[in-house]
């Protein structure tokens with residue numbers, strides 16, 4: 001799908017002008033809906049790649065529903081740095097990164113809004129626009145400081161990110177990373193997943209595949225058949241089926257989820273990881 005020519009209200013904050021392709025190995029994690037498991041899958045992937053010795057970077061590109069940063073409790077004006085993205089923190093920990101490092105935070109979650117609504121509405125309520133330069137800086141930082149970048153979207157695939165109708169899909173098109181679609185195996189998933197897959201393909205973006213999350217153990221008839229039908233109908237791999245499990249306190253990711261994504265991570269890194277694929281590396285972020 002070609003970019004629809006749209007005039008951006010602020011010519012000095014036009015994401016089409018400011019953002020660039022990632023230009024390094026990475027994955028863009030989207031989902032069929034909000035609350036489906038993007039953060040969980042991003043974090044489990046971070047754990048799986050980190051275990052392989054890959055230096056993983058995390059970017060929750062645009063986050064809404066962010067609580068106030070505890071170190072900036074006295075601040076009153078709305079500003080990205082006054083807020084904190086729990087999603088970025090969950091995934092960062094699994095990549096061995098320190099989510100309390102305030103310098104790192106602006107690269108882990110460059111654009112943050114407080115209101116727990118779609119980012120474009122949150123931006124409107126908070127009377128400020130997403131600062132696309134912050135995302136560009138984050139991508140640039142990770143290009144220099146990681147071997148593989150995991151970018152978590154916001155909500156589902158066609159969520160608007162600003163009032164000029166720039167969507168998650170548009171952002172993924174510019175970043176040009178293969179897309180992982182997190183879905184479920186429950187009733188309704190064939191429709192939701194297929195719509196998302198078609199919309200990704202219509203933008204000529206590479207689709208890494210689907211992850212079915214929160215699959216009841218043992219799978220009931222619906223889950224068992226959907227796990228077979230999803231890859232067959234959509235002609236895309238089912239990268240993993242993650243079980244419904246007990247999550248750790250503070251969003252810690254159980255080892256079973258990391259293990260379920262490890263075969264995909266191993267295969268993917270072998271095929272896409274560049275010259276360092278398979279060689280254990282130090283996790284230090286310096287240099």
Ligand SMILES: Nc1ncnc2c1ncn2[C@@H]1O[C@H](COP(=O)(O)OP(=O)(O)O)[C@@H](O)[C@H]1O
Pocket residue numbers: 031033034035036037038039040041087213214215242243244245246247251
């Ligand atoms: N496999 C799972 N088993 C149990 N709970 C899960 C699982 N995956 C996600 N959750 C829970 O579901 C909720 C939404 O998941 P999350 O990863 O935050 O979704 P999203 O990032 O798409 O909004 C969270 O409370 C999370 O702990």
Ligand SMILES: [Mg+2]
Pocket residue numbers: 038039040087152
């Ligand atoms: Mg999330």
